[in-house]
Amino acid sequence: MKVMWMGNIILPAIAEKESLPPVYIVGWLVGLSRRLTQLPDVALTYVFDAPKALTGEVDGYRYYGLVNPTRPTQRCGEAYTRQLEEILRKEQPDVIHLWGTENQHTLAMVDAAEHMGMRERIVISIQGLLSIYAEHYRAYLPEHVCHGRTLKDLVKGNIVRQEAIYRRVGQYEQEALRRVQHVIGRTDWDAACMAELAPQAAYHFNNETLRDEFYTGEWSLDNCEPHSLFCSQAHVPLKGLHLLLQALAIVRKRYPDVKLYVGRKDYGRIPPLARNAYERYIHRLLRENDLYDHVVFTGSLNAQQMKERYLKSQVFVLPSSIENSPNSLGEAMLLGVPCIASDVGGVRCLMTHSVEGLIYPADDPHLLAHDICEMFAHPEKAAQMARAGREHAGKTHDAQKNLEILHQIYTEIAR
The missing domain is CATH 3.40.50.2000 (Glycogen Phosphorylase B;)
Incomplete structure (x- = not known):
């Protein structure tokens, strides 16, 4: 054939x-x-x-x-x-x-x-x-x-x-x-x-x-960076970085050491005069909420680097305004990382709310912040959901x- x-x-x-x-x-x-x-x-x-x-x-x-x-x-x-x-x-x-x-x-x-x-x-x-x-x-x-x-x-x-x-x-x-x-x-x-x-x-x-690299390895609370978040993509507004930063400003009040790692596009390397309106808006959110020391733009990562970043993060967040079945969520679940995702597109086909992870309305950074704080405050419950999510992802993928x-x-x- x-x-x-x-x-x-x-x-x-x-x-x-x-x-x-x-x-x-x-x-x-x-x-x-x-x-x-x-x-x-x-x-x-x-x-x-x-x-x-x-x-x-x-x-x-x-x-x-x-x-x-x-x-x-x-x-x-x-x-x-x-x-x-x-x-x-x-x-x-x-x-x-x-x-x-x-x-x-x-x-x-x-x-x-x-x-x-x-x-x-x-x-x-x-x-x-x-x-x-x-x-x-x-x-x-x-x-x-x-x-x-x-x-x-x-x-x-x-x-x-x-x-x-x-x-x-x-x-x-x-x-x-x-x-x-x-x-x-x-x-x-x-x-x-x-x-x-x-x-x-x-x-x-x-x-x-999914990519071969994500079929081996398993997340562990003992090996991750406390109060760390990972968002694997933010190169277009659809990926929802602006909403995640609004949530991060709320989380920071309760967890002053919180750190967000953002993949693919490095907003920090764009000179002020070379920024478009959205990039300026991202920097405005960082500046007005005093988040510069709490956000790391990793730039593009290969599969192995991406896998390492997942495993080092306490929670993976998908804040998109629309998705079909995001592979990034599948990769995180397959590794057993605690996950929070916006309720868009086909996300509910990948993950069951409150059983395998947390799903929130895409337009509600306040609830996203609450869910992040809940996972930080109750890591064993988050890990339990992540284990169930890993089992589900193993069947899906x-x-x-x-x-x-x-x-x-x-x-x-x-x-």
Whole structure:
């Protein structure tokens, strides 16, 4: 069975072979690709956008990197689509698996497959949904921040313009979903979205397999930093850092030694004149609440560094205004870290409130602060919930079971 993937990133093995910058995100595709290529009846090909044309073979699969000259808000041009058609003609895949809808190349592959008479072979995995996320882009933000007019806002686009980009690309997303016959999801939330956006498509359930590093190791209260929090991503307003900082200001009154570690984007390294309105707002919250000594921006972390940060933190917090099934929450639960998450998207499919962790309304930093203080004050109860969460996550993210289900889905599509 010939399986073709199309994804949003250059996989690390490809990046290393082609002497391209290392990749730290979407690492779960690495383990899944390795497991898939070990199956005797599967031949895998991976297609992705790249800074230069690439082709080759690595780790048991063939790859094609295509230069996509179109802007993110534009539909891919005919030349790009013809390249996809040529790859389809050469590889003749039985299944075309598109990972996510956040990039306009998803619709381009639907176009190419339709031209080649292969549209019925496509399956789209639902990650985030930009057309839905756009509705939440300004969530719980002051209007002056959304309509920022700093130099960076004017050049790169303020929050209102970024929301408009989500809506524009969301139109391509919705068109692609309307034209395929198969989708893969994993939460009640994405199933509800597909009932609206792709009612003609068969919905296949398959949980996510996480990065290999997170299947070993276990959190311990004795080995973590007391009164420490970890938020793994805060690079866009949707991730809710501004709300978490409001909660942190409240927690600090009760726990003066509290420390928050924030992954991925380092707001501290952005010079004042180079900040957009949201970045200025973050610094304003830090300054007015005297939080500079209580927040550490770690920058981008590889999987091992991320794992170490989880294990050293007393509580993991997910303060997003929208998510589907956040892998960061799954990773924390799989390691047995006490977790607090906002009640958005498919979070309740991953974690049961008051049994496996705490879930709070996304727009309520006061309740978030209360939940953090409760976990700090009652660490044994938090650890008990974390152990239950770890058991749940082990079932949700069972790599072998998820691989078997994915293979079944591929087999059904390839018939």
